[in-house]
Amino acid sequence: MKNGKIGVTTENIFPVIKKFLYSDHEIFLRELVSNAVDATQKLRTLASTGVFAGETGELAVRIAVDKEARTLTVTDNGIGMSAEEVDRYINQIAFSGAEEFLAKYQNQAIIGHFGLGFYSAFMVSDKVEIFTQSYDSEKPSVHWVCDGSPEYTMEELSEKRERGTTIVLHLSEECAEYAEESKVNELLGTYCRVLPVAVIFGKVKEWKDGKYVDTEKDNRINDTEPLWTRKPADITEEQYKAFYQALYPMSEEPLFSIHLNIDYPFHLTGILYFPRIHNNFEIQKNKIQLYCNQVFVTDEVQGIVPEYLTLLHGVIDSPDIPLNVSRSYLQSDSNVKKISGYITRKVAERLNELFTSMRAEYEQ
Secondary structure (H helix, E strand, O other): OEEEEEOOOOOHHHHHHHHHOOOOOHHHHHHHHHHHHHHHHOOOOEEEEOOOOOOOOEEEEEEEEEEOOOEEEEEEEEEOOOOHHHHHHHHOOOOHHHHHHHHHHHOEEEEEEEEHHHHHHHHOOOEEEEEEEOOOOOOOOOEEOOOOEEEEEEEEEEOOOOEEEEEEEEEEEHHHHOOOOOHHHHHHHHHOOEEEEEEEEEOEEEEEEEEEEEEEOOOOOOOOOOHHHOHHHHHOOOHHHHHHHHHHOOOOOEEEEEEEOOOOOOOEEEEEEEEEOHHHHHHOOOOOOEEEEEEEEEOOEEEOEEHOOOOOOOEEEOOOOOOOOOEEEEEEOOHHHHHHHHHHHHHHHHHHHHHHOOOOHHOO
């Protein structure tokens, strides 16, 4: 058993997180699920490079709630952590962990940082527990507990758990709504519906006799390959229209769509639609959704999309758009100007194409 203090600089980290870094309590779930997805992506990378020689199995992130116990649990079967890694990446919050991993496997596609995102859990919890088993089976399983103060306890377990990490949030009384299935389902639908790893919600797994046991049918909530991640050549016009209707039910068919796909000098994918507008009163802004590696961030994209193009609808996804630590606002950066210019050029090219080859539709 190890007792200690979290952090190396301050005992006020939790008030800082609650008041300044994360003003919106609901994003705690986005952060925890994103971290879990990151852990599975890292395991895939280790497997592809031969560092991990075992079976990865079906990688997934599982979320479960217990209303009576007032808990919310997030489980992944990804890379896991050893006691040394928990000490470094959780207890010493000055480190993010992802930095060294990215440096070592810089040619692979890795997302996310554990870092401060994990600590957003304390916005809604009286106590947080971590159970984790490293992909290195020689390492013992670890149990970490913290009640929101700078104090924590950590112990190595005598019984091995399955590979991966389980985070148990003991929700505070004022945040009991996050133990409600309907509320959590709503949040998952907002932030996690297109994550690249299967996200399963429900009381689906329970730890018994050294393994996870199914307790009820799995409920998968996401599409791991949304339309904008696919090659334009593989998508039909009907699929583009169906995707638009899924984004904006009951809307008229758009006039045209633009598939964005560029990986240099920045990464950007997405699909933008020009909606049918019959009068000025129908122009609606904030209809473009911004994602970062398939994690929903915001629908306020001023600064990325020029003001006069914010009537467009659709999705843009880029890991190169700089966000503050809570992803709540954009930070000024040369990439943002380049991305804005690219979007403007693609829209202009599509309009010019309509003008020259489909004049009647263009005038309409």
